[in-house]
Amino acid sequence: MQKEELYKGMNPLEAAVSGAALEGAVASGLSDPFGSLDLLTIQVTPLAIGIRADGNNFVPIIPRSTTMPAQKDLIFTTAHDNQAEALIIVYEGEGKKVEENHLLGYFKITGIPLAPKGVPEIRVILDIDASSVLRVLAGVLMPGSHQPVNPVMGVRMPTVDDGHGWCAEALNRAYGSTLDLVTVHKKI
Structure with missing residues (x-):
């Protein structure tokens, strides 16, 4: 198989600006008499999206470059005996640590029903719609049951951090690892 060489005749900044202008024209419904705007645009996640688990680690649920809309899930469990609550902290990025x-x-x-650590299963679902809106859902299952113990919680994720990391630091000070989760390595 013969590989084609990449086209290098356009400045990367010019390419980004042209792409953004074209995307804006397509999204606004602008019509072109020459038909050059009849394009299919595919949006992807620029970074992985996941939660804090396994200590202070970032556990990706939706990998980078996943086409949108997308829905992915993973199963987690409690990190402590008789843990009745869990904090779902959602991040985007590529780093190993949150x-x-x-x-x-x-x-x-x-x-969460009181049980030994590792028994309750917490299913976390990340759902990104075609408008790039992220919803996070979480539900608790006990082994042998097919119905959630409590209603599945769903939250639309706005950006809450100011870029300085103060919100994340405040969460760590307030809760530490008392509401942490551990990844369960099994296929759903």
Whole structure:
């Protein structure tokens, strides 16, 4: 198989600006009498999106460059015996540690049945629609049950951090690892 050489005749900044202008024209419904705007645009996630788990690690759920709309999920479990609550902290980025990524938002799930660590299963679902709106859903299952223990919680994720990491630091000070999760390595 013969590989084609990449086209290098355009300045990268000019290419980005041209692409943004074309995307804006297509999105606004601008019609072109020559038909050159009849394009299919495919949006992808620029960075991985995931949650904090396994200590202070970033666990990606939606990989980088995933086409949108997309829905992915992963199963987590409690990190402590009789843990009745869990904090779902959502980040985007490519770093291994959460401090290396951008905080998108968080919410707390409550009503986890008291059980030894590792028994309750917490299914976290990340859903990005065609408008790039991220929804995070979480539900708790106990082994042998097919129904969630409590209602599945869903939250639209706005950007809550100011870029300085203060919000993430405040969450760590307030909760530490008491509401942490651990990844369960099994296919859904």
